[in-house]
Amino acid sequence: MIKVGYIQFHPRFGEVDSNRIHTIELIRLRADADLLVLPELCTTGYLFEDKTELEQLAEFIPEGKSTKAWIKIAQETNTYLVAGLCEKTKEGKFYNSSVLIGPEGYIDTYRKIHLFNTEKDFFSPGNGPFKIYDIGITKLGMIICFDWAFPELTRILALNGAEIICHPSNLVLSFAQKAMLTRSIENRVYTITANRIGEDIRPSSKISFTGESQVTSPKMDVLVKASVDKEEVGVVEIDPSLAQNKMITANNHVFLDRRVELYHPLLNEIGLEKNKQKK
Numbered sequence: 248m249i250k251v252g253y254i255q256f257h258p259r260f261g262e263v264d265s266n267r268i269h270t271i272e273l274i275r276l277r278a279d280a281d282l283l284v285l286p287e288l289c290t291t292g293y294l295f296e297d298k299t300e301l302e303q304l305a306e307f308i309p310e311g312k313s314t315k316a317w318i319k320i321a322q323e324t325n326t327y328l329v330a331g332l333c334e335k336t337k338e339g340k341f342y343n344s345s346v347l348i349g350p351e352g353y354i355d356t357y358r359k360i361h362l363f364n365t366e367k368d369f370f371s372p373g374n375g376p377f378k379i380y381d382i383g384i385t386k387l388g389m390i391i392c393f394d395w396a397f398p399e400l401t402r403i404l405a406l407n408g409a410e411i412i413c414h415p416s417n418l419v420l421s422f423a424q425k426a427m428l429t430r431s432i433e434n435r436v437y438t439i440t441a442n443r444i445g446e447d448i449r450p451s452s453k454i455s456f457t458g459e460s461q462v463t464s465p466k467m468d469v470l471v472k473a474s475v476d477k478e479e480v481g482v483v484e485i486d487p488s489l490a491q492n493k494m495i496t497a498n499n500h501v502f503l504d505r506r507v508e509l510y511h512p513l514l515n516e517i518g519l520e521k522n523k524q525k526k
């Protein structure tokens with residue numbers, strides 16, 4: 248059995264240092280956890296108004312202060328961390344990324360593939376590959392927020408052996424918490440959605456986030472769930488090996504029962520031209 252969970256809190260826009268310090272305080276509260284997931288863009292806030300802000304607030308990975316601080320606390324608490332942050336690269340690109348860090352140090356970065364709404368004005372989309380990580384105590388994959396709406400990504404991670412899907416989020420719609428239950432049952436995996444709370448109120452725009460971070464099980468149960476608007480760290484004990492059982496009835500295996508020979512339309516752009524015209 249391992250202890251996994253989410254950290255739900257209210258990052259203050261632009262206050263990178265105090266947000267980072269607060270993540271460390273919250274991680275320390277559950278130093279007994281084996282794996283903790285933090286929200287998307289959890290050091291910067293979400294609602295950028297221009298590229299100058301992005302340039303000022305983004306960090307290099309792994310050289311940036313946030314990654315370094317999380318490496319230190321992961322070593323101190325012997326905890327694996329998945330945390331969302333705004334990444335800048337030496338080539339001048341910006342990504343909405345998450346890092347995986349463990350007691351052994353920095354492990355890897357995932358760059359959000361499916362950008363939501365105006366994120367497209369600021370970030371480059373990630374291009375995969377869809378990796379899973381065997382961290383000894385479990386095998387995990389990462390997606391970020393709106394990636395929930397593209398089941399192909401979670402499916403590929405589960406097919407590659409992920410037992411837990413880590414899902415740093417800044418959710419604004421009301422669908423994802425329910426959709427992640429579906430991602431759990433259709434792939435027989437655990438999911439950890441770490442959402443933020445509160446609002447980003449900026450000079451020309453405003454956005455509210457929906458909380459309700461959760462851990463879901465391969466049997467489609469919600470194992471622990473946070474409130475809509477409170478800072479909370481939710482941790483639950485799970486047996487990751489349950490995610491290796493892909494039987495949904497005595498006669499149905501969610502992977503082996505797939506009819507992949509019928510799914511080839513998924514791999515071409517059927518309907519794309521028609522839908523582009525409608526836009």
Ligand code: ACM
Binds near residue numbers: 287392394416419420
């Ligand atoms: C989102 O992808 N942050 C809604």
